[in-house]
Every structure is written in C-alpha cells, then in structure tokens.
Amino acid sequence: MxxxxxxxxxxxxxxxxxxxxxxxxxxxxxxxxxxxxxxxxxxxxxxxxxxxxxxxxxxxxxxxxxxxxxxxxxxxxxxxxxxxxxxxxxxxxxxxxxxxxxTDKGDDGLPKYDFEQDAGAIYASFFMQYHIDLLAEIDKLSWFEFSTLFEHLSEKTPIKKIIAIRSDDLRDYAEEPDKQMTIMEQQDYYHLEIADEIEEQRNLEANGGELFGNL
Known part of the structure; x- marks a missing residue:
C-alpha cells in the first residue's frame, strides 16, 4: 500500500x-x-x-x-x-x-488485462499520462507506486481503452449488428491468453484434476 x-x-x-x-x-x-x-x-x-x-x-x-x-x-x-x-x-x-x-475482472471472473501481454499498452499509457519511461524505472519504481499510478490512469490511455473493449458486453448491441461485429472483432484481437489458462484450470477443477503439485 x-x-x-x-x-x-x-x-x-x-x-x-x-x-x-x-x-x-x-x-x-x-x-x-x-x-x-x-x-x-x-x-x-x-x-x-x-x-x-x-x-x-x-x-x-x-x-x-x-x-x-x-x-x-x-x-x-x-x-x-x-x-x-x-x-x-x-x-x-x-x-x-x-x-x-x-487484474480487473468481469462478471465471468476472467481478468481484463495482463501485465505481460499488455506490456506495450501499459508502457505507452504511463508515458502518455505521467511521462514516465517504465523501462528506465526497472528495479527503481516500487510496486506500490506503480499500482497506484496504474489504478488512476485516464480512460483515454491505451490500456484503459483495451480494458473497456474486453469488458464490453456484446448483448448491449443486439440492435446494432454492425457495431456488435466491430466490437467482437476488437475483442478477438485483444483476447487474453491468460483467460484461456484460467478456463483450463476451471475445467481441471471441475473434473477433479490437480492444479498445483504439492511440496
């Protein structure tokens, strides 16, 4: 904190x-x-x-x-x-x-961003809003400072726009098929790999499989 x-x-x-x-x-x-x-x-x-x-x-x-x-x-x-x-x-x-x-999560419990996959967008967002070069802050900027700044990024920054796309509910555009298709394509483009991994974990749990080995 x-x-x-x-x-x-x-x-x-x-x-x-x-x-x-x-x-x-x-x-x-x-x-x-x-x-x-x-x-x-x-x-x-x-x-x-x-x-x-x-x-x-x-x-x-x-x-x-x-x-x-x-x-x-x-x-x-x-x-x-x-x-x-x-x-x-x-x-x-x-x-x-x-x-x-x-990570933020939606009603489905899946994350809406990933620090690894979205590194470029996060870097650009920090530079855009705070003029902070995160690469120059390696081993300098604390997690607590970073997470506070991340939390308060503007909705106009690249990462917040990507989060908004991933969080959009396609059902809200049932009356606008062209817009629905556009958003679907954007969500497919920005699809998170970690979401697939979490779904895989859920399937393992549902089938009684072990998610982690014991020490």
Whole structure:
C-alpha cells in the first residue's frame, strides 16, 4: 500500500529481535512473481524458490523451502494489500497461500488485462499520462507506486481503452449488428491468453484434476 507516513517500512520483515529481512518490491520484480505464480509449468517448490530470489534481498538467509514459503507468504500478503482481486492459491507446507493476479475482472471472473501481454499498452499509457519511461524505472519504481499510478490512469490511455473493449458486453448491441461485429472483432484481437489458462484450470477443477503439485 502506498503511504506517506510509512515509507520504507513495507519492505522490512522482522524475523526476531536482531534479524531483519528486506523485500525488494520493485514493480518489475512483483510482476515477474505474479507471472511465476500463475505458471502451470512450475511446481510449487520451484515457484517459492523463484519468488524468493526475486523478492528477498538477503537470499542466503536460508535454503529451507518451508521457511522460505512462510516468508514469501508474508511478502504476498503485503503485495495483495487486502484488495478484492480474484484469488487463486499455491500450496505450501503451512497450507494454502492466496495470491492476487492483480487484474480487473468481469462478471465471468476472467481478468481484463495482463501485465505481460499488455506490456506495450501499459508502457505507452504511463508515458502518455505521467511521462514516465517504465523501462528506465526497472528495479527503481516500487510496486506500490506503480499500482497506484496504474489504478488512476485516464480512460483515454491505451490500456484503459483495451480494458473497456474486453469488458464490453456484446448483448448491449443486439440492435446494432454492425457495431456488435466491430466490437467482437476488437475483442478477438485483444483476447487474453491468460483467460484461456484460467478456463483450463476451471475445467481441471471441475473434473477433479490437480492444479498445483504439492511440496
């Protein structure tokens, strides 16, 4: 969460009286973490170790995956910041850890943007509205600053226009077949690959399949 009074505190995690770890919440690292957690190709143990290397400054503190999982859980909770994002989870020795895909969702529960697929539109939007070159902000701009700026992008920016297209309900244009066709073509052009992956997960769940391996 962006705060004017707690600047710098969100990246410190107290282990005990004399031991502190530091989280690296650079926006690009958090996005890579979210992509890692969404991956169907990685086992949970791999996900935890990748997240550890991305987010923890003191990487040599421990190689114990159980301890790493607990610390990563704390990092994910700080990233999530109690927002009402669609919730998914990975399985750790301590139980389920819920993770946010950080995407708007429609009535169908599917995301309306993806930081990887929409990187170009997001880059152009930040440059257009804030004159911020995100490539120059790699490992500099914090996730909390990035997500706040993203949330307040104008509806005129490229990414917000794309989100509007994906969110449009074709049923609203039943009386305008030409416009309905145009919007359908736009939605097909901007179709999100992650939406297909989520549908695949739902099908696996419905058929009793495992979505994630256990540690």
């Amino acid at each position: 962006l705060s004017f009074t707690k600047t710098g505190q969100s990246d410190v995690f107290k282990i005990d009286e004399n031991v502190f770890l530091h989280f690296n919440f650079a926006f690009n690292r958090v996005i890579e973490v979210l992509n890692t957690l969404d991956s169907l190709a990685l086992a949970d143990k791999e996900k935890i170790n990748i997240c550890w290397n991305l987010l923890i400054v003191e990487k040599d503190y421990t190689s114990n995956v159980n301890i790493r999982a607990k610390i990563i859980e704390e990092a994910l909770q700080r990233i999530q910041d109690n927002r009402s994002y669609q919730r998914r989870s990975i399985v750790t020795p301590q139980g389920e850890v819920f993770i946010p895909p950080m």
